[in-house]
Amino acid sequence: MVLRRVDIRDLDRVLYPKIPVVVAAEYKGRVSAMLAAWWTQLSSDPPLIGVAIAPERYTYKLILKSTIYSINFLDAAHLDKTPYLGDASERFYPGKLAKAGLNISRGEALGAPIIAEASAALEMKLFRVFEAGDHDMIIGEVASIYAIGDFNGVWKLNSYRPIMYLGRTRRPAPVKRIYATCRDFDVKELEYAPGELKEQAMKRVKVMEAVEELLKKTPPSEWGRLKPVLEELMRENNLEADDVEYYIDDARRRLFK
Ligand SMILES: Cc1cc2nc3c(=O)[nH]c(=O)nc-3n(C[C@H](O)[C@H](O)[C@H](O)COP(=O)(O)O)c2cc1C
Known part of the structure; x- marks a missing residue:
């Protein structure tokens, strides 16, 4: 197969598919949660995760004010909630979580707001913020982890179907967000350094x-x-x-x- 040159504006689309997480935070009784596809683990000791978040996001403000937040993984069964989490801002559309039919529970370590319907959730303590370009790298330390039974040292992927994001179509409207979900996973085990x-x-x-x-x-x-x-x-x-x-x-x- 021949590689052909792709427009640099398509960078994020080439990097997809990615599993978007739901970042949730609360400050003075106001909760917000947003989808974020640009995230990664940065260190295992201490356990650090970085999420690229634009300052415009209401969740960004709540994270910086409270310094406590959560990172949640949603099953594809909740795909219908993604427009509330990823297209609507709590700043302009208050109560979006409830309107999406999602509930908040509390983490045991920090009392962080966690999405009750999540398949996995991490309680996070803000560690450092780096200005990158149009997004900041919000780095947090993992304080505690929660997961459904499908996680048993590794994900079995029997009941958990991660959402995968492929990007959105360009204007002219209607703009579409493209997601992929899998019915079956072809799970293979390879020997380490065979x-x-x-x-x-x-x-x-x-x-x-x-x-x-x-x-x-x-x-x-x-x-x-x-x-x-x-x-x-x-x-x-x-x-x-x-x-x-x-x-x-x-x-x-x-x-x-
Ligand atoms: C699949 C998907 C992935 C997204 N990834 C990011 C991201 O990594 N960083 C970011 O700042 N915004 C990202 N967004 C946009 C925010 O989720 C969106 O602006 C949201 O409405 C912010 O909500 P808030 O203002 O209540 O915090 C993404 C949206 C979608 C749909």
């Missing part, structure tokens, strides 16, 4: 652990004198001498959380 990949996987962990061991035993002010030993470790494993810097940086983050 066959010829096994050896490098083990070597990788061995180098990481060796660097961490050495650093753990030495005060950071004296890490400089470990350089020859670490460089030797790199040589033994056929790595480049300056790989040491990256391994030190990686281990530092695990050692000093």
Whole structure:
């Protein structure tokens, strides 16, 4: 198949499909929730998630004021609620959640407003806000997680049918939002680093652990004198001498959380 050049304005459409989450927040008794497709996990320790949210969103204001919010995953059975969450603003259309037929419950850790009908929900504490371009990266730390029985260490996808978003059509009207849902998932299990990949996987962990061991035993002010030993470790494993810097940086983050 031949790749053909696509208009740069189609960037988000090329990145889709994505599973949009529902971000919910409350301040002084006023609750709002919005759909957000531009989100990602940023760190596992601490557990951080970033969501790109435009300052115009009423939910943005509520998150910044209260610093507590939730991230919710809706089943495709609730697709009919998405226009309330993604096309209507609480600022102009008060009570949109109730009008969508959605209810709020409370998280146990922070008391965050959670969508009662969600298949999974995360309670979030605001960590940092970065101005990106037309959206800000709202980074939050996960305080607690809730999920329906379909989640059993991994999603079984027997009862949970995530909503997938493919973008909206361009004007002229009528503008349409395009969603995909799946009836059946072709779930496959692949062995981790199979066959010829096994050896490098083990070597990788061995180098990481060796660097961490050495650093753990030495005060950071004296890490400089470990350089020859670490460089030797790199040589033994056929790595480049300056790989040491990256391994030190990686281990530092695990050692000093
Ligand atoms: C599928 C979908 C994904 C969306 N993703 C985002 C997003 O990632 N960031 C954002 O700021 N707005 C996003 N929006 C738009 C907001 O959900 C929308 O502006 C909403 O009305 C804001 O509500 P609020 O003003 O009550 O907070 C998305 C909308 C839809 C339908």
